[in-house]
Amino acid sequence: MTPITEVEGRRLALSNLEKVVHPATGFTKGELLHYYATTADALLPHLHDRPLSFLRYPDGPDRQVFFAKNVPPGTPTWVTTAHVPRSEGTARMVVIQDLASLMWAANLVTEFHTPQWRVDAPDEADRLVFDLDPGPPATVVECCKVAVWLRERLAADGIEAYTKTSGSKGLHLLAAVERTPARRTTEYAKLLAVEAEKALPRLVVHRMTRSLRPGKVFVDWSQNAARKTTAAPYTLRARTEPTVSTPVTWEEVADCASPDALVFRAPDLAPRLEAYGDLLAPLLDPAHAGSLP
Known part of the structure; x- marks a missing residue:
């Protein structure tokens, strides 16, 4: 029988709690749900009012993994949805606004x-993002060097950057910006990626071409486009271990000396939140929003 629980007055059926969804550590769906419940205070503000794309891995990352952008069949009527324009026409997407909706979505097993x-x-971005993706043999160590350069370059334009792990191989740099057409933020991000390649030619590439990327960090500026999405802070990733896209301090970035230095798993997040709080909280404060030059 599927357990029924109540979250903020909403009844939820939470299924297959013993199923292993991160096989390298035996991390179960029940543990996944517990993780999201205990990090919700930090996670929910970063999801608020943003339409979600789900990367689902209901049977683990080595089985079927698929993106879901439209509202899934069977979505409760109390889950907020929004009609969102897309190139192929308007789509109805999920917007997670509260703990009950978060736990319903987490039960789907998703990034x-x-x-x-x-x-x-x-059409108006309020965040700027760079996805730093290392091409082997480059690792997160090289990403950290690039992140420090980008932080300083953004600061020269009066924009304060924050960083988190991707939960996979690299890093994400984020900054709050005054609402700006997404086309403009994309152009600005590309400009800085090109500058980074010129300043660090042995370390950075700004083009996605695979043949250019071995041993370098691809500074992906394209995720600023209105149609693109980025893994949210605190999301688990569809990997064999329960790795998390984790906010990190600039001191941790500067001190990064090994490929494993910035790998965080679900059990690591509670003590980090207790020690640091939400390191990305300034992104939620309009007072921290920079203005593109």
Whole structure:
């Protein structure tokens, strides 16, 4: 029988709690749900008012993994949804606004991905993002060097950057910006990626071409486009271990000396939140929003 629980007055059926969804450590779906319940205070503000894309892995990352952007069949009527313009036509997407909705979505076993804009202004970005993706043999160590350069370059334009692990191989740099057409933030991000390649030619590539990427860090500026999404802070990733896209301090970035230095798993997050709070909280404060030059 599927357990029924109540979350903030909503009745939820939480299924297959003993199923292993991260096989390298035997991490179960029940543990996944517990993780999201205990990090919700930090996670929910970063999902608020942003339409979600789900990367689902209901039977683990080595089985079927698929993106879901439209509202899934059987979504409860109390889960907030929004009609969002897309190139192929308007789509109805999920917007997670509360703990009950978060736990319903987590029960689907998913990564959470968000755009850089909110549902009330789908063409206006309020975040700037760079996805730093290392091409082997480069690792997160090289990503950290690039991140420090980008932080300083953004600061020269009056924009304060924050960083988190991707939960996979690399890093994400994020900054709050005053609402700006997504086209403009994309252009600005590309400009800085090109500058980074010129300044660090042995370390950085700004083009996605696979043949250019071995041993370098691809500075992916394209995720600023209105149609693109980025893994949300605190989301678990569809990997064999329960790795998390984890906010990190600039001191941790500067001190990064090994490929494993910035790998965080679900059990690591509670003590980190207790020690640091939400390191990305400034992204939620309009007072921290920079203005593109």
